[in-house]
Structures are given as C-alpha cells and as structure tokens.
Amino acid sequence: MALPVAFFAVFFAYPVAAIVARGLKTDGVWRFGRIGEVLAQSDIRHVLWFTTWQALASTALTLLIALPGAYVFARFDFRGKQVLRAVVTVPFVLPTVVVGTAFLALVGRGGLLDQLWGVRLDTTVWAILLAHVFFNYAVVVRTVGGLWSQLDPRQEEAARMLGASRFAAWRKVTLPALSPAVAAAALMVFLFTFTSFGVVQILGGPTFSTLEVEIYRQTSEIFDLATAAVLTIVQFVAVGAILAVHAWTVRRRETALRLVAPETTARRPRGAGQWALLGGVLASILVLLVLPLGVLVQRSLDAPGGYGFAYYKALTSADSGIFLVAPIAAIGNSLEYALAATAIAVVIGALAAAALTLPESRLRSTGGTSMTGRLVRGFDALLMLPLGVSAVTVGFGFLIALDEPPLDLRSSWILVPLAQALVGVPFVVRTMLPVLRAVDGRLREAAAVLGASPWRVWREVDLPMVRRALLIAAGFAFAVSLGEFGATVFIARPDNPTLPVAVARLLGRAGDLNYGQAMALSTILMVVCAVALLLLERIRTDRTGEF
Amino acid sequence: MARLAKRATEEAQEGTTEHPRSRTQAWAQAQAQTRTRDALLRVEAATVRLGGRPVLDAVGLDVAEHEIVCVLGPSGSGKSTLLRAVAGLQSLDAGRVLLAGRDQAGVPAHKRGVGLMFQDHQLFPQRDVGGNVAFGLRMHGASKEQQGARVEELLELVGLPGARARAVAALSGGEQQRVALARALAPRPRLLMLDEPLGQLDRSLRERLVVELRQLFGELGTTVLAVTHDQGEAFALADRVVVMRDGRIAQSGTPLEVWQHPADEFVARFLGFDNVVAATVRDRLADTPWGKVPVPEGTAQGPGTLLVRPAGVRLVAPADGLRCTVAARTFRGTHVAVQLKPEGGPPIEAACALREAPAPGDEVGVAFEAAEIVVLGEPSAP
Numbered sequence: 012m013a014l015p016v017a018f019f020a021v022f023f024a025y026p027v028a029a030i031v032a033r034g035l036k037t038d039g040v041w042r043f044g045r046i047g048e049v050l051a052q053s054d055i056r057h058v059l060w061f062t063t064w065q066a067l068a069s070t071a072l073t074l075l076i077a078l079p080g081a082y083v084f085a086r087f088d089f090r091g092k093q094v095l096r097a098v099v100t101v102p103f104v105l106p107t108v109v110v111g112t113a114f115l116a117l118v119g120r121g122g123l124l125d126q127l128w129g130v131r132l133d134t135t136v137w138a139i140l141l142a143h144v145f146f147n148y149a150v151v152v153r154t155v156g157g158l159w160s161q162l163d164p165r166q167e168e169a170a171r172m173l174g175a176s177r178f179a180a181w182r183k184v185t186l187p188a189l190s191p192a193v194a195a196a197a198l199m200v201f202l203f204t205f206t207s208f209g210v211v212q213i214l215g216g217p218t219f220s221t222l223e224v225e226i227y228r229q230t231s232e233i234f235d236l237a238t239a240a241v242l243t244i245v246q247f248v249a250v251g252a253i254l255a256v257h258a259w260t261v262r263r264r265e266t267a268l269r270l271v272a273p274e275t276t277a278r279r280p281r282g283a284g285q286w287a288l289l290g291g292v293l294a295s296i297l298v299l300l301v302l303p304l305g306v307l308v309q310r311s312l313d314a315p316g317g318y319g320f321a322y323y324k325a326l327t328s329a330d331s332g333i334f335l336v337a338p339i340a341a342i343g344n345s346l347e348y349a350l351a352a353t354a355i356a357v358v359i360g361a362l363a364a365a366a367l368t369l370p371e372s373r374l375r376s377t378g379g380t381s382m383t384g385r386l387v388r389g390f391d392a393l394l395m396l397p398l399g400v401s402a403v404t405v406g407f408g409f410l411i412a413l414d415e416p417p418l419d420l421r422s423s424w425i426l427v428p429l430a431q432a433l434v435g436v437p438f439v440v441r442t443m444l445p446v447l448r449a450v451d452g453r454l455r456e457a458a459a460v461l462g463a464s465p466w467r468v469w470r471e472v473d474l475p476m477v478r479r480a481l482l483i484a485a486g487f488a489f490a491v492s493l494g495e496f497g498a499t500v501f502i503a504r505p506d507n508p509t510l511p512v513a514v515a516r517l518l519g520r521a522g523d524l525n526y527g528q529a530m531a532l533s534t535i536l537m538v539v540c541a542v543a544l545l546l547l548e549r550i551r552t553d554r555t556g557e558f
Numbered sequence: 559m560a561r562l563a564k565r566a567t568e569e570a571q572e573g574t575t576e577h578p579r580s581r582t583q584a585w586a587q588a589q590a591q592t593r594t595r596d597a598l599l600r601v602e603a604a605t606v607r608l609g610g611r612p613v614l615d616a617v618g619l620d621v622a623e624h625e626i627v628c629v630l631g632p633s634g635s636g637k638s639t640l641l642r643a644v645a646g647l648q649s650l651d652a653g654r655v656l657l658a659g660r661d662q663a664g665v666p667a668h669k670r671g672v673g674l675m676f677q678d679h680q681l682f683p684q685r686d687v688g689g690n691v692a693f694g695l696r697m698h699g700a701s702k703e704q705q706g707a708r709v710e711e712l713l714e715l716v717g718l719p720g721a722r723a724r725a726v727a728a729l730s731g732g733e734q735q736r737v738a739l740a741r742a743l744a745p746r747p748r749l750l751m752l753d754e755p756l757g758q759l760d761r762s763l764r765e766r767l768v769v770e771l772r773q774l775f776g777e778l779g780t781t782v783l784a785v786t787h788d789q790g791e792a793f794a795l796a797d798r799v800v801v802m803r804d805g806r807i808a809q810s811g812t813p814l815e816v817w818q819h820p821a822d823e824f825v826a827r828f829l830g831f832d833n834v835v836a837a838t839v840r841d842r843l844a845d846t847p848w849g850k851v852p853v854p855e856g857t858a859q860g861p862g863t864l865l866v867r868p869a870g871v872r873l874v875a876p877a878d879g880l881r882c883t884v885a886a887r888t889f890r891g892t893h894v895a896v897q898l899k900p901e902g903g904p905p906i907e908a909a910c911a912l913r914e915a916p917a918p919g920d921e922v923g924v925a926f927e928a929a930e931i932v933v934l935g936e937p938s939a940p
Contacts, residue, residue, distance in 0.1 A: 456647050457680040459667040461694035462745060467668075471693070475684045 015363035015394070015436075022429050023397055026408025027247075031240045033411060055225070055238070059245070062221040065136060066205040069143035073200050074193070076144055076295055077151035083292045084152055085159035088279050095296070096152075101541045102300055103149040104487070106494025107209025108511040109533040109540075112518065113303035114142045114214055116310045116530060138214045143207065145299055147200040154196035155189065162188055198257040202250065208402065209496045209511070213518060222246045223497065227403045231501070243404045254395050304537060311530035322527035323535075341513040342535060345493055348509060351428035352435055352492035357485050359432065360439025363394055365473075367440070368447040394440045397433045402497025406430055409502050427509070430498040435488030442484040446477050486547040490540045510536045597656075598623045598781050599644060599749055604653035606639050606805075613639045615805035616653065621749070621783050626775055628796030629785040632828060636805035637785035638677070641751045644783065645674045657749065668697070673747030677754045679738040681726040687713070687737050688722030694745035712740040715774065732763050739771075743780070750775075752784035756791055768794045789829055793817065801825050822934050826865050832907050833871065837864035839933060847903030848880055852928035863934040868895065870930025871908035873916065879923030882906065884916045898924060 084096060102110065118138050162185060170180035208223040215224065222242055229239040311322055397405070409430055450473055458468045496511040503512050510532060517529035597620035606614040613636045621627045629637045642648035644655055646667035655662045662670060673694075681690050691712055692705045700708070713719055716736040729737060735756070742750055755771065756764040772795050775782050786792050792799050793813040801809040801816065809821035820826035823834050837844040837851070838861045844851045846864055853864070872879075873896075882898035885905065894915040898906040906924060916922050 451680065453676055453678075453680045454682060456645075456667070457674070457676055457682075458693065458697075459647070460645050460670075460672065460674040461741070462668045462671075462697035463693075464666075464668050467697060472682065 015359050015366065018359050018436075019393065019397075022409075023405065023433055026412040027243070027404055028408075029412035030236070030404055030408040031243060033236050033240065055242070058220050058222060058225045058242075061219060062205060065139060065143075065219070065221065066201050066207075068136075069140050069147070069204040070197050070201045072140055073144045073147045073151055074197055076299065077148045078155065078193075079288060080148065080292045080296065081152045081156035081159055083289055084156040087285070087289055089289060095293075097545050099152055099296060099300060100149040101304075101537075101544055102145050103147070104490035104494065104540050104544050105146075106496060106511045106514075106533075106536055106540070107146070107207070108213065108496050108514045109307070109494070109537050110142050110146050110303075111210045111213030112514060112529055112533040113307040113537075114138055114145070114210075115518075116306045117303045119214075136219060139207075139211055139219060141299065142210045142214060143200075143204045145303060146210065147203055148296075148300060150199050150203070151196045154199070155192045158192040159185075159189060195257060198253055202253045202257070205249065205253070206246065206402075209515075213515070223403060227497070227500075230403065230407050239404070239407075250396065257395075307530060307537065308534050311527065311534040313527075322524070322531040341508045341510050341532070342539075344503075344507050345510040345536075346539075348427045348431060348499075349489050349492040351425070352431035352495075353485050353489045355428060355432035356435030356439050356488040356492070357481065360394075360436045360484060360488070361443055361481065363436070364440045364443035364447055365469075367444060368450075395437050397437055402430075402434065402495070403501065405433060406498030406501030409498070426502050427499055427507075428492070430502060431492035431495045432488070434495050434498070435491050438487040438491055439484040442487060443477060443480050446480040447473065450476050483547050486543050490543050493536065493540060493543075597621060598625075598658055599783065600654075600656040600659075601640070601644065602654045602656070604640070604643055604655065605651050606636075606643060606648060607651050608639075612805050614643065614650075617802075617805070617807055619800060619807065619810075621781060623781050624779045626772070626780075626782040626784070626795060626797045627800060628792040628798070629783070629800045629802055630787070630789060630792040630828075631785075631802035631808075632787055635802040637802050638753055639805075640802075641674065641753055641783065641785055644749070645672055645751060646670050647674075671745075671748050673742035673745065673750040675738050675742045675750070675752045675755055677757055679734045681729075681734060681737060681741070683726060685726070686722065687718070687724045687726060687729070690726060690737055691722070691740045691744050693741060698745050708744055709740075712744055715743075716740045717770075731759050732767070735759060735767065743778075749781050749783060752782065754786055755784055756788070757786070764788075764791065765794075771795060801828065803828075819932055820865065820934055823863050826863075826934060831865055831867060832905075833866040833868065834934075835864055835904060837862055837933065839864075842928070844931075844933065848900055848906070848924075848926075849902075851926045851931060853931055853933060854928050857933050865932050865934055866906070866926055867930040867932075868907050868909035870927040871898075871906055872925045872927060873908060873910060873914070874923040874925050876921045876923045879925040882922055882924050884918050884920045884922060886918055887915055898922065900924065 080099070084092070115138075118141070166188075167180045167184050170184045171177070175183060205221070206223050207221055208227065211219060211221045211224050212227070215221075220228065222245065226239050226242045226246070229235045229242065409426055454472050455468050458472050459465075463471055493509075494511055495509075496515065499509050500512050500515065503509050508516065514529050514532050514536070517525045517532065599619070599621040601617055601619040603616045603618060604614050605612060605616055615636075617636070617640060619627075619629075619640070629640060631637045639648055643650055646662065646665060650663075657670060657672070682693065685693070688709050691709045692700075695705045695708055709722055710719075713721055716739050718733060718736050718740070721733070721737075726734065726737065739755075742752075756767055759767065768791055774780075782795075784792075784795060786795075793816075796813060799809075799811065799813050799816045800807055801821070803824050809816055809825050811819075816825070817829065820829055820831065826834050835846045835848065837846040839845075839853055839857055839859050841859075842853055842855065842857070844853050844857075844862075844864050851864065851866070880900050882900045885897040885899045887897065887910075888895045890909075893909045894912055896908045896910050896915055898908060900906055908924070910916075
C-alpha cells in the first residue's frame with residue numbers, strides 16, 4: 012500500500028497542491044478571498060452553469076439511448092453479438108481528440124451533413140452532446156448490461172407466478188436490482204462529461220467551454236493562475252462529491268443479488284416488437300457510433316487529388332513547420348510513452364488493488380473494525396480521483412512542481428508516462444478489484460494449510476486467477492495512456508509530440524492539408540486503440556471490470 | 559476430563575501395537591508423569607471471540623496419535639472455528655494449541671504440518687486433478703518423480719486411478735471429495751482435519767464413503783480430527799465423539815457411550831431423542847409427568863432428566879398403561895414412528911413394527927421398559 016500512496020502523493024497530490032498554492036498564494040499569504048472574487052465573475056459562472064447542464068444533458072441522453080442497448084446486449088442472443096460488443100467499446104478507449112475530430116468530420120464545416128443537407132452542428136451544443144453519447148455508450152452498456160445479463164430471469168418468473176404482470180414484474184423485481192448499476196453508470200458518465208476536455212476543446216469553439224477547458228484557457232492562454240487554481244478547486248470538490256456518491260452506489264450494488272451465468276439468460280428475440288427493438292438499437296449504434304468513425308476514415312483518404320494516401324504520406328515530412336519532426340514520429344513517441352505509462356500504471360494499480368483486497372480478507376477472519384474498513388474505502392475513492400481531477404492541472408502542476416531538485420523531471424522523458432500512468436491507474440484498479448475480490452479466501456487457506464507461504468499463496472493461487480484481468484488492465488491503461496491529452500498537451504516537448512497532441516495542433520491550423528493530416532493521424536490512433544481493444548476482447552471475461 | 563484422557567491413552571495404546579516396544583515403554587512412563595503428554599494434538603482452554611461473542615469458549619481437547627475424533631454439533635456451535643484454530647487460520651484470543659507437545663502460538667498455517675479438508679473442497683480450479691494433489695508436495699519441495707509417484711499412489715488409494723489429467727470442474731461431487739482427500743493426505747500431515755467431509759454428498763454416497771474413509775484411516779494410521787453436524791457420520795467414522803454446543807464441549811466419549819448415555823438434554827435432543835422429561839428418581843421408579851416410570855438398577859437417586867428411547871415405549875391396551883391418543887405416524891422404512899398425545903405431560907414418540915402401528919386418532923396405552931430408559935446428567939457406569 013505504501014508504494015501506491017507515495018506515487019499518488021508525489022505525482023498527483025503534490026503537483027495539484029503546488030498549482031493551487033501558486034494561484035492562491037501571493038507573498039506567502041493565502042488569499043482565499045480570490046475564490047469568491049473568481050466565482051462572482053459572470054463568465055466564470057456561465058462556464059460553471061454550462062459545465063453542469065451539458066453534463067446532465069449528456070448523461071440523460073446517454074442513458075436514453077444506451078439503456079435499450081444494455082437490454083438488448085443482456086437479454087438477446089444474436090449473431091455477431093461479441094463483435095458488436097467490442098465495436099461499442101471502441102469509442103470509450105478512443106482519445107477524446109479523435110472523438111472530437113470524428114464529429115467535426117461528421118457535423119462540422121464541410122462535414123458530411125454539411126455536404127449532404129447543409130446541416131452544421133459544430134457551433135451548437137448538439138455536437139458536444141452527441142460526442143459525449145458516442146464516448147460513453149459503452150459505459151452504460153457494460154455496467155448496466157453486465158449486471159442485467161447476470162440477473163436470474165427466474166426472479167421475474169417468480170413474480171409473474173405470484174400474479175404480477177410482465178411490466179409489474181420488471182418494475183418490482185428487475186428495476187430495483189438494476190437501479191444501483193444504472194445510478195453508478197449515470198454517475199460515471201456525468202463524471203466523464205463534467206470533466207470533458209478534448210471533445211469540448213475541439214467542438215465547442217469559442218462559445219462553449221467546460222471547467223476543464225476554461226482551466227486550460229486560463230493557464231495557457233491568459234496566464235491567470237489564480238482563476239485556474241480556483242476552478243481547479245471547484246472541479247476537485249465537485250468530482251470528490253460525484254465519486255463519493257458513486258462509491259456509495261457501488262457498495263449498494265454489491266449487496267447480495269442472485270447472479271447467474273450470463274449465457275443462460277440470453278435468448279433469441281421473439282416477435283415483431285423484440286426484433287424492432289434489436290433493429291432500433293443496431294441502427295442507433297450504426298448512426299451514432301460507427302458513422303463518425305467511418306467519416307473520419309473517409310476524410311483521411313479524401314485527398315485533393317482523389318482518394319488515396321496523400322495525407323498519410325504528408326505525415327512523413329517535417330516541411331509543414333508545425334513540428335520540428337515529421338508528424339509520423341508522434342506514433343513512435345506515443346507508443347513508447349504509452350508502454351512506459353502502462354508498466355507504471357499496472358505496477359502501481361495492481362499493488363493498490365492487492366492492498367485493497369488484503370485487509371478485506373483479513374477483516375473477515377478477525378472480525379476487524381469498521382475503522383479499517385473506512386480507511387480502505389477512503390483509499391479506494393482516492394485512487395479514482397485522477398479520473399476526475401483536471402488533467403490540465405496535473406500537467407501544468409507537473410511543470411511547476413517537478414522542476415527543482417530533488418525531483419527535477421522537467422526535462423526527463425519519464426514525465427509524460429508518469430502523467431499518463433496517473434490516469435491509467437484507476438482503470439487498472441477498477442479492473443483488478445472485482446477479480447481479486449472474487450478469489451475465494453478459503454482457496455488461499457487451502458494452499459496455506461498445504462504448506463504454501465504467503466508469497467507462494469499469492470503466486471500459486473491469486474496470480475493465475477488474475478492473470479487475465481492483469482492483461483486487460485494493461486490494455487486499458489495502454490489505450491488510455493495513448494489517448495491522454497489534457498496533461499500531455501502541457502508536458503510533451505515540441506520535438507516529441509504524442510499522437511493526440513499532434514492531432515490537436517494540426518487541427519489548430521488552417522488549410523486542407525493540415526485538416527487531412529489530422530484526420531489521417533486520428534485514424535491511425537483509432538486503429539491502434541481499436542486493435543488493442545479487440546485483442547483484449549478476446550481474453551475478456553464478464554467478471555472483470557466495471558468499465 | 560481425567561476419564562477422557564485415560565480412554566484416549568487406552569485407545570492410542572491399541573493403535574500403537576505395531577510400533578517399536580521401546581516407544582510404547584517410554585510412552586507409558588510419560589503417561590505416568592503427565593497423562594496427556596503423548597496427545598498428538600492438545601487444545602487447552604482455547605477461546606475465540608468474534609465481534610465480542612465467544613465462538614469457542616475455553617475448549618479443551620486431546621487427540622492421541624492414530625485416533626479418529628469427530629466433533630459433532632449443530633451449525634454455529636464453533637466446531638469449524640476449532641478446526642481453523644488448530645490449523646492456524648484463526649488466531650486464539652486465549653488458550654493454547656499444542657502439536658506433539660509444542661505450542662503453536664506464532665506458527666503460521668503453512669508451517670504447522672497439519673492437513674485440512676475444506677467443507678466445499680476448495681480445489682484449485684485452474685489446476686487439473688494431478689496438479690491439485692501435487693500442490694502440497696510441491697510446497698514441500700518434492701522432486702517431480704516423487705510427486706508423480708505419490709500422486710498416482712494417492713489417486714489409487716482414493717479410488718480414482720488415472721484421473722490426474724482431468725479438470726476439477728468436470729468432476730462429480732463425490733470425485734471432488736476424493737481428490738480433496740488425496741490432496742490433503744499427499745504431504746503426509748501429522749494430523750488430518752476434515753470439515754464436514756461428506757456434507758454435500760447425497761445420502762447413499764455418504765454412507766458408502768464413510769465406511770471407506772474409516773477403513774482408509776485405519777490402514778494408514780492417520781490421526782484425524784473431523785467435524786460434522788451429522789450424528790450418523792460421526793458415529794460411523796469416529797473412535798471418539800465430542801459433542802459441542804455454543805462453543806463449549808457438551809460431551810465426549812465413544813460413539814456407543816454417547817449414544818447410550820447422552821450427557822444432558824441438549825445432547826439427547828441433538829441425537830434425535832425427543833422423549834425427555836424432568837423426573838425424580840426414588841429406588842427403581844421415577845416420578846415423571848407421564849406417571850411412574852421404571853428405571854434401570856443403579857440409577858442415581860433424586861431429581862434428574864429422564865430419557866426414554868422410542869424402543870422403550872411399548873403400546874398396550876388403553877386400560878393397561880398411560881392412556882394416549884395417536885396424533886400422527888411417520889413411515890421410517892424399517893419401522894413406523896408414532897406420535898402419541900398422553901393425557902398429561904409432553905408428547906411421546908414410539909417406534910412400532912409396520913403391521914402393529916395404530917392409526918391416527920386411536921386410543922392406546924403406553925408401558926415403559928426400564929432397559930431403554932436412562933437418567934441424564936450423571937456419570938455413566940464404568
């Protein structure tokens with residue numbers, strides 16, 4: 012437990028605290044009055060309001076569209092279901108920059124809809140909302156659908172036998188069992204959309220700005236650190252509250268439900284209604300999830316001289332002057348950084364997850380105190396914080412906090428992987444925890460009685476069972492590190508850009524060539540992420556992970 | 559307690575006949591000094607509290623080498639906790655666990671050299687049968703050849719020859735049971751503990767396996783401490799039965815002793831005897847709510863608790879005995895259990911031959927047979 016705590020203290024708490032201090036402290040005196048001053052500004056209040064309501068709207072819209080999907084994935088058995096499940100998960104691991112770019116290609120100026128019907132959504136909030144749905148569809152399907160598929164249908168049948176109608180049975184039996192999962196999924200979506208950066212940065216234009224985007228603007232464009240610090244605190248508090256509620260719902264979800272193997276609950280759709288539902292869900296997936304990615308690929312190939320790889324070829328030259336190196340070098344950089352970040356995240360996350368499960372098994376045998384339990388849960392929540400705390404703050408905090416001895420890492424390449432690992436750790440922990448918790452403590456005891464020392468027990472019993480989860484966790488950490496944008500944009504050096512940073516810079520420039528190259532680079536990034544995910548999907552078990 | 563220890567040593571003596579004579583002598587000497595030094599397992603005043611409630615309450619227990627002791631009790635009586643405490647999986651709040659005379663305080667589970675077969679087997683799902691059986695051998699650093707030979711030997715022993723490459727998930731309950739046993743026996747533990755060894759199996763399999771187990775342990779000379787809630791299992795398996803109640807030991811003795819002379823009302827009722835009433839013994843008659851009941855010769859005088867086994871309830875003409883109404887009857891295969899409602903006192907259960915059983919509603923008389931009557935809570939005859 013010591014190593015993960017130290018990691019978080021040095022690379023998360025310290026930089027965030029440093030930037031907050033930088034903003035709120037002048038001449039060694041804390042000026043908390045600034046908080047009030049900043050919050051009184053009307054444009055800041057506008058940002059706060061927009062952040063909240065777009066997150067609420069995105070969450071509602073995501074639930075509305077994804078819940079039928081969750082039902083279809085949970086209860087229906089149809090050909091290609093496995094592939095489709097992988098397809099809907101691809102957007103979730105896609106870098107936000109790619110999502111933004113894809114939607115720009117679909118609904119932006121000169122986008123597909125613009126060409127076909129002259130419809131442009133990139134100046135409206137709809138683009139943001141749809142991108143958020145695209146991004147978070149998998150969260151709902153995975154969290155809610157995962158539980159739904161394991162609910163024993165016989166519970167509903169029991170209610171039917173006691174005289175409940177089909178709908179009443181669903182409402183009285185299934186819905187209550189499902190509601191904690193729905194709440195947890197909704198909170199995750201709210202969290203992700205509340206802290207949305209890349210999507211809003213690209214699609215929001217000058218009109219729309221979330222807290223995270225505003226923090227970025229204040230630090231990197233206006234250099235108003237005080238305002239940024241206040242906004243960081245606001246976001247921190249909000250995220251903390253969301254996570255607290257999330258932890259609470261997760262705990263409720265862990266209450267004893269009779270779960271069965273998902274294979275036994277799914278069956279082929281029957282009747283026109285069910286086929287229509289399946290068709291509707293497939294259509295919505297096609298339009299919302301597949302179409303943007305398709306357009307992205309199409310745009311990347313649609314060069315001035317006809318379809319071809321012109322934009323991809325352009326990526327190999329450094330002539331454009333935006334970068335010191337050819338954009339294609341960003342691929343190598345990204346992969347190297349992501350691999351290093353994955354290694355760090357897996358080590359830290361696995362240690363944290365092990366620390367979180369160990370006291371629990373000890374608690375059970377000794378009847379331990381609620382105090383330890385609370386401590387463990389607190390640590391659990393702490394690990395989730397990097398998901399929600401402004402990545403921009405972390406990135407900027409790295410720059411100003413880790414620039415002097417003994418920790419002068421500013422010029423070190425490790426800085427980028429460290430920041431990316433921070434975002435990857437929560438995914439590793441979330442993936443490992445359920446599996447580690449599912450290991451029956453008595454199996455460990457059986458091994459101990461047969462003469463295995465604690466270390467042998469871990470190697471012989473725990474490791475074989477979590478090996479798959481560890482691989483999956485590594486894959487998630489890899490995909491997330493690859494797509495990390497908010498922190499990396501600050502600390503990646505100009506001669507070593509990562510893929511998302513390069514995409515954002517290309518998009519920031521005018522001209523068809525830059526735009527095309529951005530599309531091409533996004534496509535490459537998407538393919539790398541999708542391949543990583545599809546590989547994972549092959550080893551995935553339904554037990555693993557909450558994402 | 560002294561009586562128990564004596565019997566334990568007697569039984570252990572029988573078991574050690576094939577051991578070198580010098581050892582028996584040394585042991586006899588030791589026995590003269592402290593009666594229990596030779597106990598392979600000694601539990602002294604073991605106390606475990608979970609959430610402030612004592613689950614084990616100052617339990618003392620000796621198991622001699624080669625002895626099979628079965629702890630019997632309802633669920634929640636603390637019998638599994640006792641096993642876990644001996645295995646080192648549960649720390650004691652007070653008391654000691656000694657193995658071969660050595661205090662086990664601070665000795666972790668993997669260094670105690672005891673075997674534990676779990677209630678639901680806990681076979682390692684990711685290993686095949688051979689991998690499970692060889693696990694303990696690997697932990698003790700046995701070579702590949704040694705492992706292979708021992709695994710074959712054990713699978714042979716438990717009646718699953720050639721099953722080493724099978725997946726544990728593909729095994730039936732009875733087969734899992736056998737693999738779990740082979741796994742526990744493989745490292746040659748000095749004490750083998752069984753937690754509800756046959757609990758999850760169906761009845762006929764259970765009855766067959768319990769005979770096999772007893773035979774096997776006899777041949778191997780294994781020292782066994784088992785816990786179960788099933789009296790039939792305990793009586794069939796054990797040299798000595800220990801009945802537990804609420805974390806304490808209620809009675810300890812050979813199966814026959816416990817069966818014939820339950821220590822108190824709890825033990826009697828747990829064994830399935832329901833004809834238990836308060837009584838005052840004067841000479842060879844006991845005064846009970848059912849009237850005067852004859853008791854065997856030598857029964858302690860004064861107030862006590864009286865048990866009439868169903869076989870000791872004889873049905874006679876209504877005028878010739880205690881007048882009762884037949885409330886219900888239950889077919890039990892070899893006999894019919896008849897529930898009788900007497901004019902006064904609690905209901906009586908009688909065992910009748912199939913043909914003679916009266917129908918519900920009939921009026922019958924009840925006479926008691928002294929031979930099947932025992933007054934509880936007194937030392938049994940030597």
